[in-house]
Amino acid sequence: MGNSGTFGARSPAGRLDVIEEMDGWVSPRLQIRFEPSESGLQIFRPDGQPFLTFVELETLRLQAQQQAEQAQQRAERAERRAERLAECLRALGIDPDYIQ
Template structure:
């Protein structure tokens, strides 16, 4: 009797051995984009945002993969993942990806990434070189990623964010017109909102105590506060 060989389990590593960034400038941009997009869609449970997460588009193939500096997948739930395995994500590819160039990125490497995003269904691809302050973008048109001719004041169809470039820097704006914030500014904004909520809660409690005290005083005078007009 010939025993059947069991198929070998395919491992999809969570890391590719490459660093998230080559320098502080690249890292800062990656964090700013990922964190602001995460904050933008914080209340939408069906939008998944990640940074430097390996994406495997083909089941059974652990060699075809890449890790966008930031990516957004609409129609996918939030939650932790070791990697984005597309067949486990209802076969939905990330629709929007960002890459931040560093001096260590080679032209061949970036061309391969663009081909990867084109082949595997990305709808919007944005590439920024912070050293040269150079922004490029591609939008899926007729089933191919086509260059966006004018990026100045470009508004992402999927994200609703706006890109504005000056001679010195790139600025991204949220759909409500507010500029993207640094990680520190986002934390400060969150803390400020929490403090304001706590202050409002304390004021409400104080007002309730004053109302209860007034009602007791009225009752002591023989007046039913519930019957007052």
């Protein structure tokens, strides 16, 4: 095991080889990089951006869900408003479906 206490294994040619030091190790197949951090092992995508944690992914999922719900509510309000305006036009003898 390396100094960081983190180790891994890889499987070239069908056998496992121990990776003694994961600090900065890049997977030859996936091109992802492994770096030890205070919170554990951080994994970076091939473009250098860190993979998100499960907590970060859940936060983003909840934010997206909330945004979708808000958009749905806005659409429903707009639909109700359009219907009210159409009723007003009908009360004036104007067919809202034929307004250009």
